[in-house]
Amino acid sequence: MRSILFLLITLSLFHSANSKSMLLLKRGASISVEGNTFITSPDNSFTCGFYGLGSNAYWFAIWFTNSKERTVVWTANRDKPVNSQGSRVSIRRDGTMVLTDVDRSIVWQTNTRTTDVSAAELLNTGNLVLKNPRGDILWQSFDVPTDTLLPSQILTKDKRLIASFRKGSFESGYFNLYFGSNNVLSLITDSPQISSLYWPNPDYDVYTSGRTNYNGSRLAVLDDMGLLQSSDHFQANASDKGFGIKRRLTIDHDGNLRIYSLINSTGLWTITWQAISQPCQVHGACGSNGICVYAQKPKCICTPGYEVNDPSDWNAGCKPTFNQTLLNSKVKFLELSQTDYFGSDLYYKPNFTLKACQELCRRDSACKGFTYRTWGNGHCYVKNDLFNGFQSPDFPGSVYIKLPRSVKVSKPSIFNGSSTTCESREIEIPVGSPSMYAFARRTVRWVYLYSFCAALGALELIFILLGRWFLLRKHGVPTSVEAGYCMISSQFRRFNYAELKKITNNFREELGRGGSGTVYKGSLADDRLVAVKRLGDVFQAEDEFLAEIGTIGKINHMNLVRMWGFCSEGRHRLLVYEFVDNMSLDKHLFNSNFLGWKQRYAVALGTAKGLAHLHHECLEWVIHCDVKPENILLDNEFQPKIADFGLAKLSRRDGPGSEITRIRGTKGYRAPEWALNHPITAKVDIYGYGVVVLEMIKGVKFSYWVVDDADDQETPLKNLSWTVKEKAQCGNSSWVESIVDPRLKGKFSRKQAATLIQIGLSCVEEDRRKRPTMASVVQTLMECEDETEIKVLDKLELIY
Incomplete structure (x- = not known):
């Protein structure tokens, strides 16, 4: 056993020793799969070379060097891998970079036709470039993107990102990001069956989606701060917005567009923004005759009466288990409530009855089913294709699948269960029968039974609708909240x-x-x-x-x-x-095991980022209402994670419910407006944050000095504010040192400390209108994060 282990270690060291990296691939030179040679960026962030999957398939690719799974961001030959033997990349004398397979056939080449090319170089941005001797770029990989956009890489009107076909592969799939014919940055599925736009939401016009089609430049870029912006007025921020983080914008195999940020300590990626919050809204996710449903996580199922074409590829959809010519004879309809299919409408009939809609579909041989929406007087949508169905508790209607009466179908398990899940039932319509009650005499007893059941069902439906109406009226909660937790998300x-x-x-x-x-x-x-x-x-x-x-x-x-x-x-x-490893902030602040200055500043910045996300970036405006050290947890790298958010009442931004009144919070961190019965806004979180920041600076818990008298609660803060103002105005250059925790023994940044004191005091202003927003706090702290030391600060200008 020991000898085998020694052999494996020896082979590993031998392999590492034989791998070679270079900064330049010069004209006339080449790299091969067997040569184990790579081009690296000067800062070693990116690597370019042959990337293998499986036993004998290789791609000429660029990947993140320090990501755990060597995440690929570009491939030259994504749809045509080459052999492990004899395949190579070289720069020919005519200046063309060429990828050849084992038989020396050209698999891929650049469009450069100039002998002025001197070398290939991989830049720190992840851009592979061909340069001339003067350093001019003659060709770059940024101009031919695959599925990923890197920071500073520009997506233009004649380029597009194309998702991979499936997870773990490089071949081109059906989902695209590009500027459509309306000049708007769009996500579209472009499969052999159908082409369909799904982002921005096709149910709204361009301007309702916050875009403009007066967009001649048609440019989109992800910058180094994590800001994605497009010339059609679209903007999105990574949740960890700021410099110094490796990011990528990728259209994934599931059709969603996401910003990823690299965690240096683990080499893993975290999603910091995504375009589609509900995966089933991606058109084509389940293909023709498929339905996207939520069962703890999104998944695809086939429409009843259909079976999957390829279990490993849901883009291929499902095929009928019956001869479709039977749809011209006796048929029945299977109802799937709160379910619909994207597009493919043969007809649209407003103010139509359910019975008339059924008859319309039954008589049309091209009809495969119909959707009946139940708002108002009823709306009928006759479908000629069942393309990519979806189930949503917010959808006010049902889809009725047209099937031959001879086909036996079972109810999908996803539609079973409680009253909050969709139910399905079969509705048979005999051919030539003017009425569904024109049965033979021997079946009359069933009519009464069906009628009794229908009456009970109607009463149950009325109670459900009344309950939902009351929920919406009282709490402003969408029905997807009530019904969505049997299908909540992955x-x-x-x-x-x-x-x-x-x-x-x-x-x-x-x-x-x-x-x-x-x-x-x-x-x-x-x-x-x-x-x-x-x-x-x-x-x-x-x-x-x-x-x-x-x-x-x-x-x-x-x-x-x-x-x-x-x-x-x-x-x-x-x-x-x-589970967060290092317990709460108070355990590392008010005892002998205290944090150093760098860690304290990182906690202040991270906590501000988390609160800013709650206040400014969430779909619901979330007020924490109890910001204190005990609710700030520290992970294994002592990065802060705010706990217990969302447990207070929620308030919609700029809506009638933009203020709450229920008392919460902890004495010492509770804003004055709690005691004064003033309307409660996000400013209460800013007050609590200010107290936490000042406690981190001094290393003392202010709440120890708080008494029950509301007028006395702010005495320590008032005293601190008065002391700072007095010393600053008197030109005392040592005022910062006199406030910062003496246990640090002077080992802290004076500039950062002054900035934090500024922020802390402005956050605990009695007049909430004078308190800053969390977004402005984040910006101020980030500007000071890469600080330059100053020895004397003559005057402190408080933020009001």
């Missing part, structure tokens, strides 16, 4: 109470407790550690719990604790979070 799952008891060993190890509940340590079956929060009585209302879960489950940011699941069973309400 980000987290629903646990039952017995599972959580087992995971936590009967709630044995308590991590902490607070006003909203108690947290226990647990371990999932895959050995991932979790924190399970058992919520208090205040959360027993089902509608409130589901509404809050609906918002929390959609939030994803590197400085916010990620939720992995939930439980709503009887009186039990529990949340399952990721």
Whole structure:
């Protein structure tokens, strides 16, 4: 065994020793698969060379050197891999870079036709370029993108990103990002069956989507800060916006467009923005005759009466299990409620009855089904193709699948279950029968039974609609929140109470407790550690719990604790979070195991980024209402993650519910407006953040000095503010040192400390109108993050 291990180590070292890297591939030179030679960027961020998959397939590619899986961002021959033996890339004397296969046939080549090319070089941006002796770029890989756009790479009107066909492959798929004929940056599926736009939302016009088609330049770029912007007025920010992070914009195999950020410590990628929040809205995700549904995570199923063409490729859709000529004889209709298919409408008939719509489809041999939307007087959409269906609890209608009566179909399991899931039933329409009640005498008894069941169903439907109306009226919660948690998304799952008891060993190890509940340590079956929060009585209302879960489950940011699941069973309400290694900030601030200055500044910046995401970037404007060190957790790199967000009332931005009034928060971190019964806005979080920042600077917990008298609660902060102003105005150059935690022994940045004191004092202003926004705080801290030391600060100009 030892000899085998020694041999493997020796071979590994031999392989590493024989791999060669170069900064330039000069004209006349070449690299081959066997040669194990690569071109690297000067900063070693990117590598270019032969990339292998499987046993004998290689691509000439560029990838991130430091990503764990060597993530590829460009391939020259994405649809035609070459052989491991004899394949090579060379720069010929005519200046053309050529990729040849084992038989020396040309697989790919650049369009350069000049003998002035001197060498190929891989830049720090990930751009492979051909240069002349003067350094001019004659050709670049940035001009021929595949599925990825790198920062500073420009997507122009004559270029497009094309997704890979499937996960783990490079071949071209059906999803595209490009400027469409309306001059708008768009996502489109372009399959052999159909071409269909799905982003921006085709149900809205260009201007409603916030775009403009007066866009002659047609340019889009992702910059080094994480800002994606297009000349059609589209803009999007990575949630970790800022310099110094490796990012990429990729159109994935599932048709979604995402910004990824690289975590240096692990080499893994995290999603920091995506275009489509609901995966089933991607047209073509399940192909013809397929339906995209949510069952803990999005998945494809075939329309009843159809079977999948290729289980490994849902783009190929499903095929009928019956002879389609039978649709011209006796047929029946299968109803799938809250389900529809994108496009393919033969007819649209407004103010139409369900019976008339059925008859219209039955008589038309081209009709494969119809959608009946139930708002107003009823709307009939007759379909000539069942292309990429989707299920949504917000869809006000049903689709009726046309099938031969002889075909036996079973109800898909996804449509079974509680009243919040879609139900399906068959509706038979005998050919030539003017009425569905024209049965033979022996079947009359069934009519009464059906009628009785229909009456009960109608009553149940009325109660459901009234309940949803009341929920919407009282809480402003969309029906997708009420109904969506049996199909919530791939980000987290629903646990039952017995599972959580087992995971936590009967709630044995308590991590902490607070006003909203108690947290226990647990371990999932895959050995991932979790924190399970058992919520208090205040959360027993089902509608409130589901509404809050609906918002929390959609939030994803590197400085916010990620939720992995939930439980709503009887009186039990529990949340399952990721486990954060280094406990809360207070454990590393107010005792002997205290953080250094660099870590404190990083915590201040990361916490500000997390709150800014909640306040400015979430679909729902989330107010935390209890910002304090105990709710700021630290991961294994001491990066902050805000916990317990979303457990307060939610407030829509600029809407009638933009203020809340329920008292929350912790004494010492609670803004003055709580006690004064003023409307509560995001400014309460800014106040709490200011207290936390000042506590980090001084290393002292202000809440120790807080008494029950509201007028006295802010005395320590008032004293600190008065001291700072007095010393600054008197020209005391040592005022910063007199405030910063003496345990640091002077090892801190004076400029950063002054900036944090500025921010902290402005955040705890009594007049909330004078407090800054979290977005402006982030900007100020980021500008100071790459600081230059100053020795004396003569005057502090407070931010008001």
